[in-house]
Amino acid sequence: MSTRDTVRKYILENYLFSDDQSALADDDSFLDKGIIDSTGILEVIYFLEDDFGITVEDDEMMPENLDSVNNIVSFIEKKQAQ
Amino acid sequence: MCGIAGIINLRHNTAINDAVLSDMASIMYHRGPDGTGIYNDKQVGLAHARLSIIDINGGNQPIHNEDNNVWVVFNGEIFNYIELRDKLKIQGHVFYTHSDTEVIVHLYEEYGDNFMKYLNGQFSIALWDKQKQKLLLIRDRVGITPLFYTQINGQLIFASEIKSILVALKQAPSLNKQALDQLMTFWSPVSPNTLFENIYEVPPGDFLTIENGSVKKKKFWDWEFAKPGEYLDKPESTLIEELHDLLIDATKIRLRSDVPVGAYLSGGLDSSVITALIHNYGDVDLRTFSIGFDDGALDESDYQNQMIKHLGADHSRIQCSYSDIAENFRATIWHTEAPILRTAPIPMNQLSKLVHDKGYKVVLTGEGADEVLGGYDIFKEGKIRQFWAKNPDSSFRPSLLKRLYPYLDLSKKQGVIYLKNFFGAELENPELSYFAHLPRWTTTAKCKQFFSEDMKVNLSDNAISELEKTFPARVSELDPFNKSQFIEAKSLMAGYLLCSQGDRMLMKNSVEGRFPFLDHRVIEFANSINPKFKMKVLNEKYLLKQSMRRYLPETIVDRFKQPYRAPDIPSFFTDKTPEYVKDLLSIETIKKYNYFHPARVEKLVNKIERGRAIGTKDNMAFIGILSTQVWHNLFIEGFQSNIKTNN
Numbered sequence: 001m002s003t004r005d006t007v008r009k010y011i012l013e014n015y016l017f018s019d020d021q022s023a024l025a026d027d028d029s030f031l032d033k034g035i036i037d038s039t040g041i042l043e044v045i046y047f048l049e050d051d052f053g054i055t056v057e058d059d060e061m062m063p064e065n066l067d068s069v070n071n072i073v074s075f076i077e078k079k080q081a082q
Numbered sequence: 083m084c085g086i087a088g089i090i091n092l093r094h095n096t097a098i099n100d101a102v103l104s105d106m107a108s109i110m111y112h113r114g115p116d117g118t119g120i121y122n123d124k125q126v127g128l129a130h131a132r133l134s135i136i137d138i139n140g141g142n143q144p145i146h147n148e149d150n151n152v153w154v155v156f157n158g159e160i161f162n163y164i165e166l167r168d169k170l171k172i173q174g175h176v177f178y179t180h181s182d183t184e185v186i187v188h189l190y191e192e193y194g195d196n197f198m199k200y201l202n203g204q205f206s207i208a209l210w211d212k213q214k215q216k217l218l219l220i221r222d223r224v225g226i227t228p229l230f231y232t233q234i235n236g237q238l239i240f241a242s243e244i245k246s247i248l249v250a251l252k253q254a255p256s257l258n259k260q261a262l263d264q265l266m267t268f269w270s271p272v273s274p275n276t277l278f279e280n281i282y283e284v285p286p287g288d289f290l291t292i293e294n295g296s297v298k299k300k301k302f303w304d305w306e307f308a309k310p311g312e313y314l315d316k317p318e319s320t321l322i323e324e325l326h327d328l329l330i331d332a333t334k335i336r337l338r339s340d341v342p343v344g345a346y347l348s349g350g351l352d353s354s355v356i357t358a359l360i361h362n363y364g365d366v367d368l369r370t371f372s373i374g375f376d377d378g379a380l381d382e383s384d385y386q387n388q389m390i391k392h393l394g395a396d397h398s399r400i401q402c403s404y405s406d407i408a409e410n411f412r413a414t415i416w417h418t419e420a421p422i423l424r425t426a427p428i429p430m431n432q433l434s435k436l437v438h439d440k441g442y443k444v445v446l447t448g449e450g451a452d453e454v455l456g457g458y459d460i461f462k463e464g465k466i467r468q469f470w471a472k473n474p475d476s477s478f479r480p481s482l483l484k485r486l487y488p489y490l491d492l493s494k495k496q497g498v499i500y501l502k503n504f505f506g507a508e509l510e511n512p513e514l515s516y517f518a519h520l521p522r523w524t525t526t527a528k529c530k531q532f533f534s535e536d537m538k539v540n541l542s543d544n545a546i547s548e549l550e551k552t553f554p555a556r557v558s559e560l561d562p563f564n565k566s567q568f569i570e571a572k573s574l575m576a577g578y579l580l581c582s583q584g585d586r587m588l589m590k591n592s593v594e595g596r597f598p599f600l601d602h603r604v605i606e607f608a609n610s611i612n613p614k615f616k617m618k619v620l621n622e623k624y625l626l627k628q629s630m631r632r633y634l635p636e637t638i639v640d641r642f643k644q645p646y647r648a649p650d651i652p653s654f655f656t657d658k659t660p661e662y663v664k665d666l667l668s669i670e671t672i673k674k675y676n677y678f679h680p681a682r683v684e685k686l687v688n689k690i691e692r693g694r695a696i697g698t699k700d701n702m703a704f705i706g707i708l709s710t711q712v713w714h715n716l717f718i719e720g721f722q723s724n725i726k727t728n729n
Binding site: 013014016017018019031032034037039040041042043046047061063 | 500503504524525528531532679681682683685686688689694696697698699
């Protein structure tokens, strides 16, 4: 499964509790759509660290890295290239 | 406390059967194991299940006046009954018992429908005036005791617990979908709704007058706060002493009893205050009870031990484990009669069982201090958000929220974007009465994403406006802090803390709770002062701390406030997951009951099993779904058989 598919599946299953692919666009903002709350952000970080083996630094906890499928995929790719 | 029940004919003179009244009382045996009594004059029938606390031998109910034309059944306690009785005797009334109940009939004779304002206590009363053919159903000011009713087939049926009404209805009830929607926003339905269609509560501070076939509802007391500019104009030192004196008297009159009285001791400020006042001013041996948790993050035993040593109390503690939560969950819902979103009531059941097993029937607790004197984090959150709303672009102002949520270590500028999304709701409308509560309600309402499509049909998605409609206009003129207190007292406290987590868990084991902080004199005093004395900047319960510092160790007064929490999700996912959990959460049962979406529930359970559910939202959704399934299983699907197994 591609990184994008893995991330999409995770967000759909764990926040929208759905298999409906149309429920989430890759550029949907998690914040604007109310998908992620104050502890949800921690869950996303655990997911990235456990499933992709990357470490999210404090100053990387920003919407530009974590607030949509597109942003997360870019962030993972950037981290894995380091 | 006791259980009351009854039936009144509204239209026809349908025969009221003694056996039905007896069954209505019997199903509330836990509320009153010491005896039952019935009055039936064919127009009205009254039933009483007694927990004897005052006038053990003479206080059997129903109780009547001198002429046998005013009758009463009553659940609760009138703490100022000694003073009332003395005055009524001077006024010429003749008493035939030494009970607190009897003052009710004579007060009614003396003051008519306004007699309730003379009562200091916790009470649900059914008073029948035989001459006027008038029934009054009265509930105490803040909702300490429960009282429900329904109208069907020309009769009004009432009881302390809904299951007693269901016994009289003899038909399966149905869910009030709107009430479940409200519960999954505010933790309780909007009063007077209950989870049961067409069954309502008498709201706290209200009374119903049933006369000539009509039912009229009227309020005799409500939470009234002074408006800005009209606060009690006294120096802080005077307010400290006034609160001090009020709390001593509120505690002392709550020690009136013909059976021994104990106290809960959680290790927090509020119960420590009450136990210290009993120790210093009560003419009783201090007997205290507490609960400890296997989960160290929830346990407060260290603080409990400090207070036990400080007061020299004779103390008993019970330990709560994960398996206790799962094993007692079903029985708890039988008593709450409503779904719950946290498991917190369950340890409270274990605690009252400990009290019962040690031979006690009465406990004083610190309930109400947070609402009355300003202790909750939601009040702090509201204050910080108000402060932030004055300068929405500030990055410093919202960073104060980290004091409440230390894990939100979003110190960089980008963190403000997250904080704004999590806590910045309606930042442009800080005058909203529910401004402080909006983030909590929004998070709770996420539970509703699990509703089935059928559940959503005809469901108006306006829980907040339904609640707001119940607020009197005067609320909009209050200081934001007092607005939040008003909402907290009317919704979470009355709708959940005093019932699901309070009365129901106490009475399940035939134990009466008494709450000095909810003495109406304490409430009225606190509501009249400037809110800055309740929370000084972000120092919660400031005036209470200043009043009571003299009796307590500094480590208790100045400790970091720890909200009472019980183990939730992990309790249900051990190697001993009970069969009922598996059955009720199976796709087949979810489909059959049809309140929730089977595939979504399955995904939530999968997430939990993978250890990925760490947030409040998932936790509340899971407990809410499971408890709703249990509720349906007990009350809708299997009510008749469950009467036998649970009672």
